[in-house]
Structures are given as C-alpha cells and as structure tokens.
Amino acid sequence: TYGPASTPTHPLATAPVSSPAHSVDGFVREFLHELNTNQGVTLSLSSVNDQYLALASTVKNYLMARWLETNRKTRDAKVKAVGYLSAEYLLGRQLGNALLATDLGEIAHKGLELCGLDLATLRSQEVEPGLGNGGLGRLAACFIDSLATMDVPCIGYGIRYEYGIFRQTFVDGRQVEQPDTWLSLGSPWEFPHPEASVQVDFGGHTEKYTDDDGRERTRWVPAWNVLGVPYNYMVPGYLNGRVNTLRLWSAQATKAFDLGIFNAGDYAQAVRAQTFAENISKVLYPEDSTPQGKELRLQQQYFFVACSLRDFINNELEEGFDLHNLSDRIIFQLNDTHPVIAVPELMRILVDEQGFEWDEAWEVTKSCFAYTCHTLLPEALEVWSTELLGRLLPRHLEIIFQINDEFLAEVRATYPGDEIRARRMSMIAEHPERGVRMAYLATVAGTKVNGVAALHSQLLRDKVLPDFSQLWPEKFTNVTNGVTPRRFVKMANPHLSDLISDTIGNGWVTDLERLRELEPYADDPEFQDKFREIKAWNKRRLTSLLEARDGIVLPDGHLLDVMVKRLHEYKRQSLKLLHIISLYEQVVSGKIAASDLTPRTVVFGAKAAPGYKMAKDTIHLINKVAEKVNNDPVLEGRLKVAFPANYNVTLAEKLIPAADLSEQISLAGMEASGTGNMKFALNGALTIGTDDGANVEIRELVGDKHFFLFGMDEPAVAELGAKGYNPITYYESQPQLRAALDMVMNGAFSDGDQDMFGSVVHNLLHQDRFMALADFESYVAAQAKVEEKYADQAAWTRSSILNVARTGFFSSDRSMRDYIQRIWHTQPMI
Ligand code: F55
Numbered sequence: 001t002y003g004p005a006s007t008p009t010h011p012l013a014t015a016p017v018s019s020p021a022h023s024v025d026g027f028v029r030e031f032l033h034e035l036n037t038n039q040g041v042t043l044s045l046s047s048v049n050d051q052y053l054a055l056a057s058t059v060k061n062y063l064m065a066r067w068l069e070t071n072r073k074t075r076d077a078k079v080k081a082v083g084y085l086s087a088e089y090l091l092g093r094q095l096g097n098a099l100l101a102t103d104l105g106e107i108a109h110k111g112l113e114l115c116g117l118d119l120a121t122l123r124s125q126e127v128e129p130g131l132g133n134g135g136l137g138r139l140a141a142c143f144i145d146s147l148a149t150m151d152v153p154c155i156g157y158g159i160r161y162e163y164g165i166f167r168q169t170f171v172d173g174r175q176v177e178q179p180d181t182w183l184s185l186g187s188p189w190e191f192p193h194p195e196a197s198v199q200v201d202f203g204g205h206t207e208k209y210t211d212d213d214g215r216e217r218t219r220w221v222p223a224w225n226v227l228g229v230p231y232n233y234m235v236p237g238y239l240n241g242r243v244n245t246l247r248l249w250s251a252q253a254t255k256a257f258d259l260g261i262f263n264a265g266d267y268a269q270a271v272r273a274q275t276f277a278e279n280i281s282k283v284l285y286p287e288d289s290t291p292q293g294k295e296l297r298l299q300q301q302y303f304f305v306a307c308s309l310r311d312f313i314n315n316e317l318e319e320g321f322d323l324h325n326l327s328d329r330i331i332f333q334l335n336d337t338h339p340v341i342a343v344p345e346l347m348r349i350l351v352d353e354q355g356f357e358w359d360e361a362w363e364v365t366k367s368c369f370a371y372t373c374h375t376l377l378p379e380a381l382e383v384w385s386t387e388l389l390g391r392l393l394p395r396h397l398e399i400i401f402q403i404n405d406e407f408l409a410e411v412r413a414t415y416p417g418d419e420i421r422a423r424r425m426s427m428i429a430e431h432p433e434r435g436v437r438m439a440y441l442a443t444v445a446g447t448k449v450n451g452v453a454a455l456h457s458q459l460l461r462d463k464v465l466p467d468f469s470q471l472w473p474e475k476f477t478n479v480t481n482g483v484t485p486r487r488f489v490k491m492a493n494p495h496l497s498d499l500i501s502d503t504i505g506n507g508w509v510t511d512l513e514r515l516r517e518l519e520p521y522a523d524d525p526e527f528q529d530k531f532r533e534i535k536a537w538n539k540r541r542l543t544s545l546l547e548a549r550d551g552i553v554l555p556d557g558h559l560l561d562v563m564v565k566r567l568h569e570y571k572r573q574s575l576k577l578l579h580i581i582s583l584y585e586q587v588v589s590g591k592i593a594a595s596d597l598t599p600r601t602v603v604f605g606a607k608a609a610p611g612y613k614m615a616k617d618t619i620h621l622i623n624k625v626a627e628k629v630n631n632d633p634v635l636e637g638r639l640k641v642a643f644p645a646n647y648n649v650t651l652a653e654k655l656i657p658a659a660d661l662s663e664q665i666s667l668a669g670m671e672a673s674g675t676g677n678m679k680f681a682l683n684g685a686l687t688i689g690t691d692d693g694a695n696v697e698i699r700e701l702v703g704d705k706h707f708f709l710f711g712m713d714e715p716a717v718a719e720l721g722a723k724g725y726n727p728i729t730y731y732e733s734q735p736q737l738r739a740a741l742d743m744v745m746n747g748a749f750s751d752g753d754q755d756m757f758g759s760v761v762h763n764l765l766h767q768d769r770f771m772a773l774a775d776f777e778s779y780v781a782a783q784a785k786v787e788e789k790y791a792d793q794a795a796w797t798r799s800s801i802l803n804v805a806r807t808g809f810f811s812s813d814r815s816m817r818d819y820i821q822r823i824w825h826t827q828p829m830i
Contacts, residue, residue, distance in 0.1 A: 017065045020058070027104070027111040031058045043115060049185050051117055052095075052125035055108070056188035059098045063234050067243035073829065074153045075316075080328060080826045081153035082819075083312055085305060085342060086140040086335035088284070089158050089246065090132030090165075092649030094189045094233075095123055096491050097145075101236035127182045128650050129189075130164035131248070133288035134566045135675050136374050138649065139452075140335055142484040142675075142812040148237035148244040149486070149510060150816055151828040155316070157308035159300060160190075160231045160248035163283040168607050168646040173623030177286075177610050190248075191232040196315065198228045199254060200306045202299065206395045211355075218352060220395035226277040227252040228307035238486050238510060242829075249307040251280035287609045288566050289380045298341075298384060298392055305342040309349065323354055327367035331824045334371045334446065337382045337438035343369060343445040344399040352395070358402070370823045371442035371449050372479075373460055374672050377570065381464075383435040386428070400436055404428055407444050414471065425467045443468045443475070448823045452481045453673035453694040455714065477822050480697055481673040482812035485512050488679045492653040495534040496683065496804075503527070512811035515682075515804055522801040525794070532797050535658070535684065542658040549651075550644045555637060559598055559790050562655060562685070563663035564605035564647050567615040570670040573606060574618055574764060575772040575779055576663055577625060582740040582780065583639060584629050589739070594638045598787040601640040603655065605647025617760050619643075624749040624757075652676075657683045660796075661786060664689035665779065667770040669714035671695075678810035684800040686789075688782055690775070694810070701806045706799040710782035711775035720774065727768035730776065737776050741765065 020030040035046055035054035046054070074081070099105045109119045132138060140156065147154040166177035201222030211217050228249040235244040253274040279296065280303050291297065312330060313323070321329070334340055343365060350361035375381070389397040404427040411422045427440040443449050443465055451457030457478030461469040469476045490497045490509055500508060504517040521527040539560060546552040554560075563576050580602055586592045604622055608615035626641035644651065662680030664671075664687050671693035681687060681698055688708040689695040699707040712720065731738050741761055743749075750756035764773060790796050808814075820826055 017068060019062050019065045022062075022104075022107065024107050024110045024114070027058065027107045028114055030061055031055060031111060031115070034058050034061070048121060048125050052122045053186050053188050055112070055122050056095055056098075056126075059095065059102065059104060059108070060188065060234065062102045062104060063098060063236055063243050066236070066241045067234055067245075069241070070243045071245070075318075077153075077829060078318070078329070079153060079829060080824075081155060081316070081330055082147060082824055082826060083308065083330050083332040084140060084144060084147075084154060084156045084335065085308060085332050085339035086137070086156065086158050087301060087304065087338040088132030088137030088335070089129075089140050089144075089156065089248070090134070090137035090649060091129045091141045091233075092138075092487060092653070093123070093126045093128045095126050097487055098234070098236060100486060100491055101238050103239055125185075127185065128648060129182055130180055130648055131158065131161050131284060133165060133284070133286060135673070136288070136336060139374075139481055139675060139812075142482065142487075143816060144235045144244060144246060145238075145484040145486060146482070146812040146816040148235045148242050149240060149484075150813060151237065151240060151242050152816065152820065152826060153829060154235075154244050155312070156235065156244070156246040157304060157311075158246070158248050159281050159284075159304045160250040161281055161284040162250075162278075165284055165607065165648075166286055166610070170619075170623055170643075170645050173627065174620045175608055175610075175616050189233055192250075193230045193232065196230050196311070197252070198230075198249075198307045198310045199225050200228055200303050201225045202302070202392055204394065206398060217355075218395065218398070220348070220352065225254050226280060226303065227254045228303060230307070230311065247308070247311065249281065249304045251278055251303060253277035286607075287611070289375065289377055289568065290609070290612070291380070291382050292611075293383070293385065293388070295388055295392065298388060301338055302341050302345070302393060302396075305339045306345055309342060309345055313349070323350060323356075324360065324364060326364050330368060331447075331826065332369050333819070333824070334369055334442055336372065336374045337442055340371070340382075340438045340442045340445075341393070341396060343441060344393075344396040344403070347399045347403070348395055351399075362403070362406075366445060367447055369442070369446050371439075371446035373439060373442075373449065373451055373456075373464070376456065376459055376464060376670060376672060382438040383429055384438065386434040386436060389436060397436075400427065400441060403441070403444065411471070421467060425471075439465070440468070446475070448477055449475055450477045450479045450823065451672065452479065453697060454478050454480060455669075455691075455696050456672040456693060459669060459714070479815055479818040479822065480694055480810075481675050481678070482810050482815035483675050483678045483682070484812050485509055485682065487653070488656070489682055493534075493538065493657040493683050495537055496531075496657065499527075499530055499534060500804075508808070510813065512808035512813065515808040516806065518801060518805035522798045522805065528794060528797045528801065531684070531801055532793070535660070535800075538654075538658040542654050545651075545654050546642065546644055550642075552642045552644060554601055554642065555599065555640055557599060558601040558640065559660050559786075560658055561600055561602045561661040561663065562605075562659040562680070563602070563665075564652065564655060565674075565676055567606035567608040567612075567619060569614060570770045571666050572770055572772050572775075573604065573622065574760070575665055575775060576602070576604075577618070577622055578737065578740050578772065578776060579780060579783060580629065580639070580641060581625060581743055582736050584625075584632075584635065585739050585743050586736070587634060587638075588632070594634050597638045598790055599638055601642060603659075604641070604643045605651060605655065607647065614760070614763060617757065621744070621749065621757050621760055628749050652679070656680055656685070659683070659685040660790070660800075661685060662687045662689070664692070664695050665711070665775075666690060666692050667772075667775070668692045668712055668717050670770065678807065681803045681807040682810065684804050686786070686796070686799055686803060688779075688786060697809070698807060701809055702799075702803050703806070706802050706806075708782045708786055710778040712771070712778075717771065720771065725768070725771060725774065727771070727773040728765050730773040731765055734777055736780065737773065 020026045034057040039050040144156045164180040169176045203223035204221045231248045233246040346365045350356040429435045451460040508514040543554040587594045662685040664677045668690045673693045690711040691713040747754045
C-alpha cells in the first residue's frame with residue numbers, strides 16, 4: 001500500500017509475486033521453509049506453537065499475491081470504497097477461515113500428515129483476536145468477510161487492543177476476569193507498518209487568526225500527541241482472489257512526546273510517560289451497553305478515527321485529489337456512535353487544514369458518513385460531557401457547537417415558534433450535565449441512519465429519534481443484520497455443509513437463499529436421518545471439547561438447549577434460570593416424576609461487564625443452580641446445566657452446530673437484532689423466542705409452526721409499562737413461579753444462606769425492569785410445546801431442516817447488498 005516516493009523502473013518492482021504451488025508437495029515445501037526460516041527450527045525440534053506459526057505463514061504466503069494484486073487493482077480503478085469505522089472487531093480465529101478462502105484445507109491436512117502433524121492440533125493453538133464485546137464487534141467481522149467475498153473494496157478501520165475482551169474464569173461460581181494476552185505467543189496475521197505511522201493531537205486550545213487572504217480562521221494548538229502505528233490484516237474473500245484490508249491502529253509515544261519530557265531531566269518519569277501514550281490502545285472496554293464516559297475511551301475513539309481519516313486521505317487517495325469530491329471515493333460507515341468524532345474531525349481537516357469554507361466542508365462531510373444504531377436502551381446512547389470534550393478536543397467541541405447551531409436554525413425555520421422541539425433536538429444535552437448526544441450528531445451528519453432489524457428500525461424512528469425521522473423521513477432505513485455463512489456454516493458445520501452441497505450443489509456458500517432448494521427434502525426420511533446423524537456428530541464433537549476444555553460431561557441423547565450471549569438483564573438469562581429452577585423444584589417436591597422430564601441439557605455462555613453487579617450475581621446464581629442440579633442423583637440423566645467459562649467465537653463455532661434449541665428470550669423491544677439467533681437457525685436449531693429484534697423476521701420466514709413464540713409483543717410491553725408494572729402480582733398469583741423464587745430465597749442453592757442471592761430475587765420481585773415475571777407463564781408453556789415436539793423426532797427434524805432451508809436471508813452478503821443499494825451506492829469490482 002505504501003509505495004516508494006518515485007516510480008520504480010525495475011520491472012520486478014511492480015511484478016506480482018507468485019503464490020506457492022497449490023499442491024500437497026508445494027504446500028509441504030513452503031511449510032518446512034517457513035518453519036526453518038521464520039521460526040528458526042527444524043521440524044524434529046519444533047514446538048506446536050512453532051508449527052502453528054509456520055502454518056499461518058504458509059497460508060499467508062498463498063494469500064499474499066492476491067492481496068498485493070487487490071491493492072493495485074483497487075488503487076488503479078479509483079472507485080468508491082467503504083471505510084468501515086468500528087471500535088470493535090470480534091474476528092475469531094484466522095487460520096480456518098484463511099484455509100477455507102484459499103481452498104487449502106485438504107492440502108494442508110494431507111501435507112501436515114506427511115510431516116507427522118495434525119491440522120486440528122495446530123488450529124487449536126491459535127488464540128482468537130477478541131477485539132470486541134459481542135454482537136456489534138462480530139457483526140463488523142461478518143461484514144468485512146462478506147464485502148471481500150462480494151468483491152467490494154473496503155477498508156476496515158479499528159483499534160489494535162493489546163488486550164481484547166477479558167478471559168472469563170469462575171472461582172466458587174463467581175466470574176473473575178483475567179487479561180486476554182492474545183499477542184503473547186506471536187501474531188502471525190498482522191503486518192505492522194511503523195513507517196506509515198500517523199500523529200494524533202490532543203488537548204491544548206484554539207486561537208483565531210487572519211490568514212494571508214485576510215480571512216478569519218481558527219487553529220488548534222494541541223498540548224500533546226501520540227503516534228498511531230497501523231497493523232494491516234488480510235481479509236480474504238471466499239475463493240474469489242480478493243483480499244481486502246483491515247487496518248488496526250496501535251498507540252505509541254511520539255518523538256516529540258519523548259523529547260519534551262526527557263529534556264526535563266526526569267528519565268524515569270519520561271519512560272513512564274511512554275506508557276501513558278501506549279495506554280490508549282492497551283485494552284478494550286468490556287462494557288457492551290452502558291458506556292462509562294471515561295476519558296481514555298474518548299481518547300481511543302478519537303485516536304483511531306483521526307488515524308483512519310488521515311490514512312485514507314493521505315495514503316489511499318492519489319496525490320492532488322480534490323477533496324471536494326471525497327464522497328466519490330469513500331463512504332465512512334459509523335458502527336454505532338463510537339466513531340462519531342470523525343464528523344468534526346473531517347470538518348476540522350477540511351476547514352482548518354484545507355481552507356474550505358464552512359458550508360462547502362459541511363456539504364462534503366454530510367455525504368461521507370452514514371450511521372448504524374445498534375441499541376434502544378437509553379443508557380447505551382453515548383453522551384460525552386462538554387467539559388471532557390473541551391479539554392481533550394477543544395476544536396472539535398467548537399465545531400460541534402457550530403454544527404448544532406446551524407442545525408437548530410434549520411429546525412426553527414421548519415417549525416417556527418416550536419422552541420420546545422428545538423431544545424429536544426439539540427445535540428447538546430443540559431442534564432445531568434452538559435454533554436454532546438453523539439447519536440444526534442451522527443443522525444444530523446449521516447446521509448442515512450439505519451437500525452439493524454425491521455422492528456428495531458421502526459422503534460428507532462418512532463421512539464428514539466422521532467423528531468429526526470419526522471424532519472427527514474427519507475434519511476431513515478433498515479438493514480437487517482446477517483452472519484457470514486463461510487465461518488458459521490461452512491467452517492463450523494462441515495458435515496451439514498457437505499450434505500447440503502451433495503444435495504443442491506455448493507452455490508449456497510455465496511448465495512445463501514439457495515438453501516430454499518432443501519425444502520423438498522424436509523419430508524424425506526433418508527435426508528432426515530442424515531441430518532439427525534450430523535446433529536448427533538456435532539454433539540459428540542462438542543462433548544469432547546467441553547470435556548477437555550472445562551471438564552464438563554454432556555450426557556448422551558439430551559435435548560441441547562443453548563443460551564449464549566452477553567449477560568444482561570434485558571436478555572433475561574434469569575427467565576431461563578427460573579424455568580430450570582422450576583423444573584427442578586417440581587421434581588424435588590414430588591409434583592412431577594423425574595422420568596416425566598424430557599432429558600435436557602441447558603448450556604449457558606455469557607460474560608458480564610466487570611462492573612455490572614446484577615449480571616455478575618446472575619452468573620453466580622447460574623453456577624450455583626448448576627452445581628445443585630447436576631449433583632442431585634434424582635435429576636441424573638434428566639436435567640443438566642452446563643456453564644463453560646469464557647464463551648467466545650471459537651466456542652460458538654462448536655456449540656451452535658450442536659444445539660437443538662436456541663434461546664432468544666429478550667423482552668420485546670429491547671434486543672436490536674441479535675445475530676446468534678440467525679446462526680442457530682442456519683445450523684438447524686429451533687428457536688424459542690419473543691417477538692423481538694430479528695426473531696420477528698426469523699419467525700416470518702420459517703413459519704409459526706417451526707418457531708416457539710412466547711411472551712408479550714412490544715406494544716403489550718409498552719402498554720404494561722404505561723399502566724404500571726408490578727412484578728410481585730405474578731409471584732402471588734403463580735404457584736410455580738413462586739415456588740421457584742422461594743427456593744432461591746430459602747437458600748436451596750447457597751447452602752442455606754438466604755442472603756447470597758437476595759439482591760437478584762429482590763430485584764425480580766420489586767423492580768424487574770425487563771418483565772421476566774410477566775413472561776414466565778407463557779415461557780413455560782412454550783417450553784412444554786418444545787418437549788412435545790421433541791418427542792416426535794421426525795417432526796422436530798423436519799422443522800429443523802426447514803429452519804436451515806428458509807433462513808438464507810440472514811447471510812451478511814444480503815446485508816451488504818442492502819447497505820450498497822440503500823446507503824453506500826458503491827460498485828463491486830469486476
Ligand atoms: C459495545 C460498546 C458500547 Cl459503549 C455499547 C455497545 C456495545 C456493543 O457491543 N453493543 C452490541 O453488541 N450491540 C448489539 O449489536 C448487534 C449487532 O447489530 C445486535 O444484533 C444486538 O441486538 C445488539 O445488542
């Protein structure tokens with residue numbers, strides 16, 4: 001990407017590199033070469049880590065020619081690209097995906113076998129880059145995979161956190177966070193480019209001056225700066241020869257930063273100051289819904305966005321490009337509000353550095369951004385205090401004030417006399433402190449604003465941004481999320497993939513709607529048998545993994561009931577738990593016989609934000625319930641609760657294909673979309689779910705008979721909330737619910753300690769913001785339907801096949817097509 005200053009004249013300078021031979025022989029040669037020259041070891045003396053690193057290098061070498069060629073082609077074509085701005089990328093392991101994208105899986109397997117090595121062992125050596133919290137970060141990873149596969153030019157921009165999402169451990173059933181040292185054994189997938197580092201300024205003040213043409217101008221006089229070092233990652237398309245780039249920024253001290261302090265003579269303080277700069281990209285914030293307004297977080301946001309804009313303008317555009325036409329070449333997609341500071345940053349570049357008039361700069365800026373909102377929770381909407389913004393980014397705050405002033409003038413002109421509306425719509429909130437509402441800034445600046453599922457986009461228009469959608473109805477659109485079928489079907493579920501390809505050909509991998517062609521096989525007993533056998537194989541694979549990873553033994557022949565997602569009150573893990581406790585209570589109190597239960601294993605996977613007390617208490621309770629239920633001989637073979645620690649992408653790839661039942665039980669109106677729900681359906685799990693997020697669309701597509709719907713819908717939730725929700729009335733009127741809650745209160749899961757889970761129970765009885773008690777009865781009834789259906793294996797399998805056949809819509813390729821048509825207006829390269 002970073003070419004020499006002068007045009008090279010030697011013919012080899014621009015000649016494409018060639019890929020190693022696509023054969024077992026060529027592969028082995030390359031692999032041993034990498035082992036010897038990169039790791040500096042012979043095969044006989046190499047460690048598994050050496051072998052993994054050499055294997056990664058080998059696969060990279062196969063991708064290299066395509067990457068260089070992609071960069072050359074894209075640069076020459078001068079087409080419009082997508083700049084995906086995201087503070088998070090939850091990539092998952094790279095090796096398997098790279099093998100898939102290059103069609104090297106078989107060759108690598110055979111080649112390594114010749115070397116006496118096992119591909120699966122080497123693959124399990126990889127530590128996944130967990131540079132995201134959950135859905136939002138994983139979505140970014142799916143989107144860049146799809147864009148590469150669809151031949152769309154895209155640069156993903158983000159932060160190279162030295163520590164990704166924490167590693168979760170359990171100590172006495174409580175979550176304890178450990179640092180995620182993902183870089184410690186080497187990082188073969190990244191290409192650092194220190195020579196292309198970018199300086200990022202912070203602090204200081206602004207001053208007015210008159211330029212040579214007599215114009216009044218402003219300049220920012222910053223107080224300190226850091227360096228952003230780019231690390232490039234390959235983003236290979238599936239079998240199409242395209243390799244896009246993900247560019248993650250790492251913070252370092254600048255020379256100036258060093259010098260100032262070193263000259264002051266305090267060497268030790270100066271070295272510590274380097275740490276201060278490096279702190280910016282040190283760690284991913286683990287809150288996935290309640291931003292804490294921390295200064296370091298704002299530094300991270302500005303840091304990566306400033307680096308990315310500078311990089312695109314200086315390095316991706318050709319010399320002399322007229323920035324008035326910037327939107328011909330880029331659309332920056334804002335992944336939630338985390339990168340929204342890019343809006344005043346582009347204004348600052350155009351006005352202060354490039355000498356644009358304000359109005360022309362605003363025209364350009366408005367056409368270069370689009371905004372995706374991922375939430376409806378009020379506490380998740382970012383508001384940055386003006387005190388902090390003014391201290392860290394004084395010029396940006398001024399620019400935001402001016403954008404706001406001009407916007408409010410437009411509002412007042414459109415709604416004369418409606419001062420209340422103007423105040424409501426101001427980007428500046430006055431309470432609890434003065435702060436900038438980043439979602440409003442993003443909405444005003446974006447060409448488009450989208451939600452992530454149909455229901456969410458509607459609620460975004462009607463409830464979160466109603467004034468804005470009234471003012472600019474055409475600005476609002478929906479793009480329902482999707483997931484990449486490469487990682488989450490083809491890679492994660494190889495036998496199902498083979499069965500599908502044997503039945504309908506392999507076009508489905510890049511054209512997922514073709515799964516529809518499976519519909520006629522839903523009733524075919526032979527196909528059903530194969531389908532069931534694959535599910536059983538996936539369960540056995542999961543069983544051996546969990547045994548080795550966590551010492552958890554999964555019983556044979558159970559309905560596998562899975563709830564994996566961040567731990568959150570709105571997602572209602574507590575509702576699932578109440579169901580389990582209720583089943584347990586009914587057995588131990590003799591209301592039902594254990595033999596009446598459908599043998600069921602419930603698997604939870606969930607990380608809680610480290611500061612989220614209620615979420616952590618819920619994790620503790622799940623573990624204590626698991627301990628009790630699993631050790632009670634009465635429930636043996638009938639009910640089991642498994643909670644493997646540290647749910648992540650790697651575990652998801654094994655867990656989801658094994659699941660029978662997918663739990664998507666958020667309070668209606670709270671889950672923007674969900675994407676785990678899509679992965680489960682595509683792998684043949686049936687969903688028990690509320691009418692929320694993308695569940696609505698899943699149910700529409702698979703049909704009511706193949707989906708277990710329960711609970712209030714969003715209007716019912718709103719109505720109950722308006723009339724006043726009182727959870728205790730459900731406790732009083734429903735004996736089953738009452739018995740379950742009493743059991744917790746009486747210390748059944750805490751060795752008689754009646755306080756241990758007091759806060760969880762108290763919260764459910766007296767607050768229950770997400771109405772778990774209101775939906776309990778309906779949930780239990782839906783679970784009874786699940787058991788009834790599961791008893792008829794042919795009917796279950798039929799529904800399961802239909803879930804696969806009818807959910808091709810949820811490919812992230814389709815999401816990308818929607819973004820391209822409704823928002824970006826970019827073209828694929830052919
Ligand atoms: C991370 C940091 C902050 Cl400050 C706020 C939110 C997050 C975050 O991770 N949000 C998130 O994951 N949101 C989820 O986005 C998914 C993709 O659109 C949705 O499917 C899901 O419903 C939503 O909760």
